[in-house]
Amino acid sequence: MSSANRVERLDSGGRATVGECPVWRAEEGALYWVDIPARRIVRLEIANARRTEWTFAEQVACFAFDAAGHVVAGMESGMFGVNLQSLGDAHAIKLAAPEFPAPGMRFNDGRCDRQGRFWAGTMVQDMSLASPAGALYRFDETGRLSAPVVDGLITQNGLAWSPDGRTMYLSDSHPQRRLVWAFDFDPDTGTPSARRVFADLHHYTGRPDGAAVDADGCYWTCANDAGRLLRFTPQGKLDREIALPASKPSMCAFGGSDLSTLFVTTIRPASNATEDDGYVFALNPGVQGLPEPHYAGMLPVA
Structure with missing residues (x-):
């Protein structure tokens, strides 16, 4: 994209109900994301606008690739290993599961830290x-799922790490x-400490997703x-x-050949949805992103 801040709707990616977790795969020139209630991972090859999708037996909310192109995913009942080489209905192997403290829970936002440990939270x-009842968990390179690392979360979101990996960010997007x-x-042990408020969106606009x-x-x-980044x-x-055309942006990720494109997934509200809600958008914000780390472990997959 050539014009800074010009927002483009990726129509060929289709419209989601709850689009989340955009992940750029430089090896394929493709953007991946999920539609949570549709139980689906979607891939869009940017150069030729070819769309591929995989449907699962339960909702998939977040995922990351390992070096071999396999996927670790946070779903409704736990962490799963997935092979996306076959099309259509995807088979997933459960790798680990937390003890959910309340009914009706699932994983939500997740990604890898700079060392390749996969982190995901529940809600x-x-x-x-x-x-x-939500909490943040660490799934390390040996395939072990931690006890809750951060608990007391309502709607866990916003995971990210600073370029040097020494600052972790986490949000709670619930209106309260x-x-x-x-x-x-600590990049060696994967331990966060010294928690403090980084941004209070009561002073700005919208909810931090x-x-x-x-x-x-x-x-x-x-x-x-708030329809904003x-x-x-x-x-x-x-x-x-x-400003974005859709009112409920849900997650963003840098991609493109030089990581200068910012892709944004969105949610289609149950009522009063506009023609833009639920699509993926792309823009050039004038800065570059960072490569998304691979999961560092070996994933057993179907």
Whole structure:
């Protein structure tokens, strides 16, 4: 894309109900994402607009690739290993599962840290309950799922790491929270500490949903319900705001040949949806992103 901040709708990617977790695969020149209630992973090859999709037995909310192109995914009942080489209905092998403290839970937002450990959080799907039963988990390179690393979350979101991997970001997008936290992060042990408020969106607009960090170390968050992307400096200062055609942006990721395109998934609301809600968008914000780390372990797949 040549024009900074010009927002393009990727019609060939189709329309999702809850689009989430965009992941750029440089090896394929393709963008992947999920449609959670459709139980689907979608791939769009950008050069030829060819779309491929895989459907699962349960909802898939977040995922990452390993070096071999296999997938670790956070779904409804746990962590799964998936092989996307075959088309159509996808088979998944359960690798680990937490003890969910409440009914009606699933995994939500997730990605790998700079060392290749996969992190994902859980939530009670009925957000009207405002249940703080959610927690953040670490799935390490040996295939072990941790105990809750951060608990008391309502709607976990916004995972990202600074370029040097020593700061971890996490948000809670529930209307009662609307907070982004920063943590000191030990890259050797995968341990976050010194939790503090990084951005309080009660002072801005929308709810902090999925996020990405650019090469300058700035944190981009999707301001859900406000149709905005917000960029915060490493010091927590808002320095950029970009309007989007869809009201509920859900997560963003850098991609393209030089990682200068920002892809944004969106959610289609149950009522009063516009013609743009639910599509994936692309823009050039004038900064580059960082390569998405691969999961460092070996995944058993079907």
